[in-house]
Amino acid sequence: MRNSALAWLGHPLTVIAVVLLLLNDHLFKPLWPGTVTGKLSDVAGLIVAPLLVNLFICRPRVSVLLTGAAFTLVKTTAIGAALASEAWTLVWGPSQVLADPTDLIALPALYVTWWTWNHPEARAVRLARAVVVIPVTVLAVAATGQVEIVKPYSAYAVDVIDGMIVVATRGGLSAGPAERGYASSDAGSSWLSWVVQVPPLPRTSACVPGQPDRCYRIVPAKLKVEESRNGQWVTAWEISPSDQDRLARAYAPESPEDAEAVASLGIAIQKLPGGYVVVVANGADGIALRDISGAWHRLGWAEKGFDSGSAVSLTAPGRYEDSVPMAALLAALAAGLVALGCGVRRFGFAVAALMLWVGVWSFYSGVNTPILFNPFAVLFAIVLVPVGATSMIVSAVRGATRLRVWAIGTATAAVAYYAIMTPFYAWSAGWLEYYSLASGLSIALGIAAASAGTLAVINLKGPQRGLS
Incomplete structure (x- = not known):
């Protein structure tokens, strides 16, 4: 039975599926990402995956059924996709598997693998091929789930929690947490990583604690903050629309769908002895901070948190696409x-x-x-x-x-x-x-x-x- 399982891997259709899987995931997908190449991986993967499962349980029918059930679970449930991502990450490094019910259209490919079991070739030829095909098949199936995605960084909300400024951010490697935070207890001079539950909707305005008549608000879609003075709203800090346009180009990602806003998204105020600090989450540009003296600063992305020296200079040459x-x-x-x-x-x-x-x-x-x-x-x-x-x-x-x-x-x-x-x-x-x-x-x-x-x-x- 073990020899039959090995021979199954050497069937011509199996070899074709392995080659197709390797070419599609490492050549066709980067060149032509989309529905066709995505579904092609699913079809080829469903042909070869039951053969690997069968190497351990030696039950062809059960192997096919297990593969189909696992594929359905992963593609139709969030927990299934998460478990698959964790499994591939544990074995092969940062990986991401996405739930997509439309991928179930590839399930008929399981019939192909069952047909190959029931229509063998000459045993000696199949066994000789299997010696080469097995390691390549394992590599092909494992590599198809391995993907390291780097998303642009974005500061999308800010709050004051336990007396500290906490900025909620997203982006980075897909294997890491989708959302994280950075906290500062010294008015933005230093930062440390902070895992915290952030409000689902960023605050767009805030008032100084104890001074309800002294409030600040962001202007949607702009890098701009207004403050209330004598019952009127006046500009407290602003980046001109032309400079904002140049900053948006500076952070433009390779894929347009990964673009993050370069605009004021959230605001919070921290009360300190002798004054207060205003912090504004500015999307891909980092944060803006009004220090206790009233001066405003742009803080860009640093290795840990934010730093004024890391902010993209407004006088730097504009970056157009390569x-x-x-x-x-x-x-x-x-x-x-x-x-x-x-x-x-x-x-x-x-x-x-x-x-x-x-x-x-x-x-x-x-x-x-x-x-x-x-x-x-x-x-x-x-x-x-x-x-x-x-x-x-x-x-x-x-x-x-x-x-x-x-x-x-x-x-x-x-x-x-x-x-x-x-x-x-x-x-x-x-x-x-x-x-x-x-x-x-x-x-x-x-x-x-x-x-x-x-x-x-x-x-x-x-x-x-x-x-x-």
């Missing part, structure tokens, strides 16, 4: 190729230019992935780029393209690149107030540069050549 220069290069290349195409006016040149552009884009996509690189995209680019470039040159020579056309096409690409990037340079230096304004200007200037180059080629005097 993908912007490459996107500008691809757009500029397209502009130059279109201008050249209007001068060459040959169908073969247009096809070759498209091949070159797709090859450059494919290479960029292949080397800028969460994994080291996408070998398929890179190999595709290695083929397309030289073929496209060579075909362009041949087509242009056959069409007796003038040197002036090449000069204008090249100049169009160069001008288009800097036309696209200049607004981002200006925003980064502080000459433009908002990132959205830089993006809009970038698009407008890029189109203008591309259009000017194309019109310059079209208006060149000379004989007209038709498509060939």
